[in-house]
Amino acid sequence: MNQPVIVVEGLRKVYGDVVAVAGLDFEVEAGTILGLLGPNGAGKTTTIEILTTLRRADAGRATIAGFDVGRQPELVRRVIGLAGQAAAVDDRLTARENLDLFARLYKLPAPERRARVDELIERFDLGGFADRLVATYSGGQRRRLDVVAALIARPPAIFLDEPTTGLDPRSRLELWREIRAMADEGAAVVLTTQYLEEADRLADDIVIIDRGEVVARGAADELKKDLGRDVLVVHVSDPADLPRAAELAGDGADVATDAGHRMLTVQLGDGPPEALAVLRRLSDAGIPVEDFQLRRPTLDDVFLTHTEVRR
Amino acid sequence: MSAVDLPFEPPSGVRGALIDVWTMARRDLIRTMRQPEYLSFSVVMGVFFLVLFELVFGGVIAAGAGVDYDQYLVPGVLVITAVTGALQTGNTLAVDLQYGADKRFRSLPMSRMAVLAGRTVADTIRNAVAVGLVAAVGYAFGFRFTSAGSAVAALALTVGIGYAFSWINAAIAAKVRSAELVGMLSMFWLFPLMFGSNLFTPTVAMPAWVKAFADNQPISVVATAVRALANGSDPGLSVVGSGAWIVGLLVVFVPLSVRLYRRA
Structure with missing residues (x-):
């Protein structure tokens, strides 16, 4: 059995008197996708922010590739990729330049940098628009670039925060293929979504949270079976x-x-x-x-x- | 899982941070070249003030104050170009913070300060170009530096105060996180500094308390230094005072910006 890449134990975060995350536990193995599912305000984004070192948990701990997110944030940042809202891709740069920017910030050595950018453009079929300004992209192309950028340094853990929200069905399908490919290449992926179909199609395991608490978990089929009847x-x-x-x-x-x-x-x-x-x-x-x-x-x-x- | 072996050891510490600052600055400079209106805004602003004051008020002010108005006005206009150019730092940073672009950067193995420092460096390089262009327009109006050395020193002080003002704008943007609010607030703090100053007219006729402010605030002190350097006259304390203002503002606003930004 694979060792889990992402381990979350008793994670808790409180804002004032609102409990955003109330003792969350889960593990994600290499090559699998965990779907974190829940309504707005369930604590999905807070969870992602804690795991990507953007916020500190009030209690509990989480490790990524063996590094503690609270105590070793600098090391954690070297083993994660974060994508989702597409806000970080720059309109006035091309896809190639955007990818190059992220490669530089991850400090990929110069010879590898160009090769990796080319490889991703090829692998994810961005060639048709890689040298146009992002400002000219469709919503789907933009989102795909955003997600691909998270892969630049081959991180063992990838976090995708509602990556397909607002996309048309065809773009969503393309993005699903890319997300599946990430896991197939060995990454442990955490995907938050409000779309049940998305979790059903992509996630190996599903954790449903509501008001910060886990209300159900398991593989999609098990969850449906538990609910039972036709x-x-x-x-x-x-x-x-x-x-x-x-x-x-x-x-x-x-x-x-x-x-x-x-x-x-x-x-x-x-x-x-x-x-x-x-x-x-x-x-x-x-x-x-x-x-x-x-x-x-x-x-x-x-x-x-x-x-x-x-x- | 025991910790993975990381594939390579990236440059860390100051060297890593400098790489990040340059990476971010480079990105902003590429954007500026793609969208030169950002550059032209501050150039147009400077030329606008130059033409407006020269042609509309120049005769009256020169006659009243007994000064060579080209030599008086152009240094002030150069400083205006730099400090209005610095507003861009606040604008772009606020947009990034507003729409969450910086979240991604904060999840990367990079210096947090580089997001701010890269932007101020890029804005300052752009500002240097803008100040140079406005100086060239001033030259056409008859403005002259007495020597190349004094020109370099004067432009350095001008760009320097712009750099310090970039950090003021960065701090405001990190605090309010809204481009509209950053723009509105600049009316309240930058306009009093621009007009409660010696930029357009000597301060002799101002009420004592206004004069005390107008003589000593950073924009006026730098303008005075630039004028003295341009004319080859005795700068008094203005050159040292300009340096002190620039350093003082940086000492306060660099750490403040970084702290406000981290609080996000």
Whole structure:
């Protein structure tokens, strides 16, 4: 088994009387992506800022490649790459010049610097616009450059803070490929996102946080399995039929009705066979059904179950 | 995980910091060359004051004060060019802080001070060019230095006070973190210094308390020194006073800027 590159133990940060991060623990191994998922204000950015030495934790500790973020920030900065908001790429420089700037600041030796910049441009397919000013880029191109710049010194740990927020679907797909490639090259990646699909597609492990606390963790599939059951959603033609339909559908606890949407929701114990049975009973009782669908649990359900329920 | 072996040992300490300062300054200079309006702003400002005062007020002031107005006005205009050019430091830094560009820099293995120092160095190099251009325009109006040596000394003091003012602007930007606010605040601290001064007219006719301020504040002291150097007259304490102001402002505002910036 791989040794974890990023180790976080009991991390805590308080602003005034607001607990931003309340005792966070996780580990990230080389070559894997951890998705840090949570609503706005959950503590994602604070966590990233502590791990990248921009803020100090009030309690707990974190090490990156063996260096302590609180006590050895200078060494930590040599083994991390941070990207996300795209604010650091310079509009009036080209992609090549931006990458060269970061390479110089990481103090890459001069001969290696140029080779590494060329290699990244080639590897991540930036050649088409590498020598144009960033000011002329699309949002997606800009974001890709921003993320690639984090790789310049081959850091073993990479932090991406909401890298795809506000991107169109195609740019998002391109960026996902790049993020996956980073992990494939051996980096331990921490990715924060509000997009569940993104975590589902990219992350090997997911930590869902809300108000600074871990509310769920695991691989995407495990999280969905834990939440459990498939859901049958039925739209009836006449809302007056709903009470009777609910009665026919099964035990009260697993059935919910919504008269406004003429909708019946049934949590299924036994998946598709039970769905068929419910639909047959409705049909036998002569209740007209307009539409139905069988929904597998999504990460959205996991997320909503663990976050909104607590509010 | 035990600590990894780092692939190479980068230059550290003062040498590493100097590399960072130059890297950041170089980046700003490339940007300036791509967008020369930043340079032209302070040149245009200087030429604007030169033409305005020379043509509009020059006759009256020269007659009233009994001075050769070209020799009087141009040194003041050079100082204005330098101190308004220094406003750029506050603007660009505030924009970076406002939009979080500096966060990335603070996560890099680089000197924290270099983000500020690189910018002030770049702004000062640009300022030297602007002051030189305005001096050339002054030459066309009839302004003269008595010797090349005095010209170099005078321009050095002018650029020096601009450098010190860059750090004042850096401190303000690090504190307020908004380009709009930095611009607005400059009206309140820089304009009184520009007009409560001997830049445009001798201070003899001012009320005593205004005169005391106008004679001794940094912009006037430097302008007086530049005038004396240009005319080959006795500078009195003005050259030493200029050096003292420049050093004094740097001693206060460099550490203050760095502290305010780190607090981010």
